[in-house]
Amino acid sequence: MGKEGSITIKEVAKKAGVSVATAGRAMGNYGRISEETRQRVLKAAEELDYVPNKLAQSMRSRSTKTIAVVVPDIQNNFFGAIVAAMEQRAREKGYAILICNTNEKRELELDCLEMLASKQVDGILLASTFVDKSEIPGRYVKSIFYKFPFVLFDRKINDFPFVSILSDNYNMAYRVTKYIIGLGHTDIATIGSEKEHVVSNTVKEREAGYRAALREAGLGHDGLSINVDWKEQRETEKRLNILLDYHKVSAIIVFNNSIIGELLNILNKRKLIIPDNISIATWDDEEYDEFLKITAVKQPCKKMGELAVDSLIERIEADDDRMEELTITLNSTLIQRESCKIYRA
């Protein structure tokens, strides 16, 4: 199907009474061709319902007009919004999107990258589970990372000369924490996500911003941060309960939107009312946050996706192979609603 029956440029050429080369010129808009024969070829192509074989085109022209997007969790709305923006932008610029979901697994990420490389994608948009170049096996570094145009988003990998599009994790965490401290809270915990005991760069930066605010306010150096693998519901529940059982906590900052559902359920079971008994702020504004009046940090997903695509395509279509480290930090927005309240002991 779709193969044996397919008509090729050869048949179009025959029908139009020209050579294959000429038919190609008419269809592909390259080279010189008289308007008259062009029309003749186009007509023949239409009559035959000719669909050009992009595989063959790519083979010859060495460009697949395809971009890969590799994300750790496509079901997370944050990545969903970014992928949607990328798809649209890429399509507008004539590129298709090949997508891979690594599930936060490093091995899977490497497998995906290798597959994408072999598929000859023109470039790769990556939110990696790796934090440092040194963690990546040399053969991938050499035959993939240094051979394809890469743009990193949301998560950077240190020591690569790539463009990275991030959001202001440290600053926003600092700001949110400071806001909550300003409300009189001193016992502020954070919940981030981890997978196989590794915590993403992004969450680490947020933790750092949080601790900076704590320190500045004279509230100690460590703070109280836990990380959970939210896909392990039972374990997550257990850890959240331990957090609330054994620690005095009057405010919680959630560093990953995937956790908030579970947290709300647990607060509910414990009859903890927001914001009367506990204050909450979360990353990534979700559909229900407005209704629930949850204070949230809204990251610029659309912009991040578009900028990543633009940078990558620029690199792909550039004449030189220049590589240069460039980190672009996009501003997030703090949407203050009513989930954080002045603390009274």
Place this chain on the structure above:
Amino acid sequence: MGKEGSITIKEVAKKAGVSVATAGRAMGNYGRISEETRQRVLKAAEELDYVPNKLAQSMRSRSTKTIAVVVPDIQNNFFGAIVAAMEQRAREKGYAILICNTNEKRELELDCLEMLASKQVDGILLASTFVDKSEIPGRYVKSIFYKFPFVLFDRKINDFPFVSILSDNYNMAYRVTKYIIGLGHTDIATIGSEKEHVVSNTVKEREAGYRAALREAGLGHDGLSINVDWKEQRETEKRLNILLDYHKVSAIIVFNNSIIGELLNILNKRKLIIPDNISIATWDDEEYDEFLKITAVKQPCKKMGELAVDSLIERIEADDDRMEELTITLNSTLIQRESCKIYRA
């Protein structure tokens, strides 16, 4: 990048001291080859960091090991969950996923399909904006729909001999409506989604199930159904307000999860408390629904995605080109929570 520098099987062959054909046999695991030379080739390949060019492989073998997924709205969690399941299943079976977001636009859908066809995908997984074959221009029907393996999901197109994987829209709507009627409600409205004034098949079936329950209970034949384009926030808000201003409504069934956020906000502005002043049930269980105690219909996204991939791959790998209409209806689950309450005038 990634191209000029790439090493080909020719270089591997040279290094291993064999012909290109033999090197191919060693790498691709086809044909007969002695274990000894196989090892020699593999070693040469590894030393050169050889990555096979799948474009060339596909060209020759006439199989791209790539499946296309075309969805109307990738940002909708429902489709997000399906796409995630598809990606995983496809990867496990050795296929990559090319993704297209049609934004509920028919023209865009056709453009995407044409692009995918020209990319020689092995098959297409489609949630279409078309309801009927007759709505699709003939040339696409002929050169795409009848030339590629298709499996439809969530939304069926009538008159094509395809496998369609749907969920039980009619039945669940009937059941939800009956449940609400059982609670004593007589003024039940529904809200579905539309795009450019076209309402999807799926929503239409849900409306039909709703009306059937109404009729059966002697509550008239029409019911009160509106459809909104939820991306047009202002217009959506206006219509929802009109619904509540000019009609007596004690219960609302929401047929598309993208609308619920906006609806909750409006109910909130109007000081309508769920379930005291108004009962609510919605399609597609979302992260916050448990916390908010919203009664929801949970569709089997994962199963739908997996089954769609399995059916498509079965078709792709089958020897015959047999096409046969087959509609598989998957069961959804009604999660009764506390957003619907006994009606008191």
Place this chain on the structure above:
DNA sequence: CTGAAAGCGCTTACAG
């Protein structure tokens, strides 16, 4: 402006 030939990197018959 047009055509014949070569070639992109593989795999598939065909010999040996």
Place this chain on the structure above:
DNA sequence: CTGAAAGCGCTTACAG
């Protein structure tokens, strides 16, 4: 078991 040749469907020089 291995190699030389042909070919997948295009595009790219090279002639004319």
